[in-house]
Amino acid sequence: MTDTTSQLSGFSFKENENATQGQTFDTQNVFDALKYNEQGLIPAIAQQYDTKEVLMMAWMNAESLQETVKEGRVCYFSRSRQNLWRKGESSGQVQIFKELRMDCDGDTLLLLVDQTGPACHTGRRNCFYLALDQNGEGASSGASKSAITVTDAPIIDPKELYKK
Amino acid sequence: MTDTTSQLSGFSFKENENATQGQTFDTQNVFDALKYNEQGLIPAIAQQYDTKEVLMMAWMNAESLQETVKEGRVCYFSRSRQNLWRKGESSGQVQIFKELRMDCDGDTLLLLVDQTGPACHTGRRNCFYLALDQNGEGASSGASKSAITVTDAPIIDPKELYKK
Numbered sequence: 001m002t003d004t005t006s007q008l009s010g011f012s013f014k015e016n017e018n019a020t021q022g023q024t025f026d027t028q029n030v031f032d033a034l035k036y037n038e039q040g041l042i043p044a045i046a047q048q049y050d051t052k053e054v055l056m057m058a059w060m061n062a063e064s065l066q067e068t069v070k071e072g073r074v075c076y077f078s079r080s081r082q083n084l085w086r087k088g089e090s091s092g093q094v095q096i097f098k099e100l101r102m103d104c105d106g107d108t109l110l111l112l113v114d115q116t117g118p119a120c121h122t123g124r125r126n127c128f129y130l131a132l133d134q135n136g137e138g139a140s141s142g143a144s145k146s147a148i149t150v151t152d153a154p155i156i157d158p159k160e161l162y163k164k
Numbered sequence: 165m166t167d168t169t170s171q172l173s174g175f176s177f178k179e180n181e182n183a184t185q186g187q188t189f190d191t192q193n194v195f196d197a198l199k200y201n202e203q204g205l206i207p208a209i210a211q212q213y214d215t216k217e218v219l220m221m222a223w224m225n226a227e228s229l230q231e232t233v234k235e236g237r238v239c240y241f242s243r244s245r246q247n248l249w250r251k252g253e254s255s256g257q258v259q260i261f262k263e264l265r266m267d268c269d270g271d272t273l274l275l276l277v278d279q280t281g282p283a284c285h286t287g288r289r290n291c292f293y294l295a296l297d298q299n300g301e302g303a304s305s306g307a308s309k310s311a312i313t314v315t316d317a318p319i320i321d322p323k324e325l326y327k328k
Contacts (some may be wrong), residue, residue: 025311052217054218099297100297110218127272130265130267133262135313146191146192147190150185153184
């Protein structure tokens with residue numbers, strides 16, 4: 001796979017796969033080598049930094065990534081609204097930015113964050129509340145075979161989240 | 165946002181946002197309502213089920229999801245090879261499937277897995293070994309300002325992983 005973006009920017013994910021632990025690279029060069037999709041977006045996973053709970057997955061463009069790092073508050077790109085989405089701007093449930101991780105081929109971001117209240121617009125702490133376990137049964141022990149179980153209740157009534 | 169797929173399948177993510185904890189739904193109906201992109205793919209985050217480490221992000225199509233649940237071993241869809249990618253088929257580093265989580269709007273999967281050895285093709289335990297912390301400094305304390313730091317070394321030499 002040719003990697004022209006990376007060659008221009010001075011950093012290549014592919015060419016630095018064997019970099020040693022502790023080795024450092026210029027941030028802007030690495031950012032310039034990130035692989036955005038045809039819409040200019042890259043998937044960003046948000047993980048609560050201390051409990052390691054995966055909270056949600058959303059999308060960023062180059063501008064929202066720069067703003068996140070600069071402001072210390074997570075900003076995504078809303079695909080439905082087609083503009084910057086400062087997490088918590090309407091609900092008040094912000095994500096404080098703690099650390100950014102990029103994956104081996106530069107096409108996925110992992111954000112370590114400190115989430116205020118619920119990350120999910122349904123009022124639940126995280127968005128992944130629909131579960132199927134490895135036996136094809138719901139995660140809740142009493143569930144019938146081949147059922148998806150709702151694992152979490154809202155921690156805030158969603159009506160309260162967006163009432164302003 | 166209209167949601168015709170969901171209406172046809174008998175399950176709607178949107179309409180069931182207020183489902184109560186413990187409520188169950190038919191697995192196939194929920195699977196049929198998942199939102200795949202134009203290429204028929206959905207992002208799947210793999211998280212080590214006990215340590216909660218985020219290992220990698222890859223893509224699934226409907227067939228790879230069905231196979232994962234049926235076989236109890238994670239199968240993705242390889243975008244570069246355009247076919248099913250049974251994780252570990254060439255490296256031996258498989259992902260045992262533990263639990264599937266779907267997000268609130270049905271467009272992202274979270275897989276809880278038990279990863280044998282490294283998840284990353286570079287031989288590292290996970291793919292997210294390039295880090296920037298919240299102060300614009302590398303995660304390693306000695307790093308210079310605005311640097312990306314390599315946080316992990318391979319646990320297996322990548323040459324050993326793919327030598328067959």
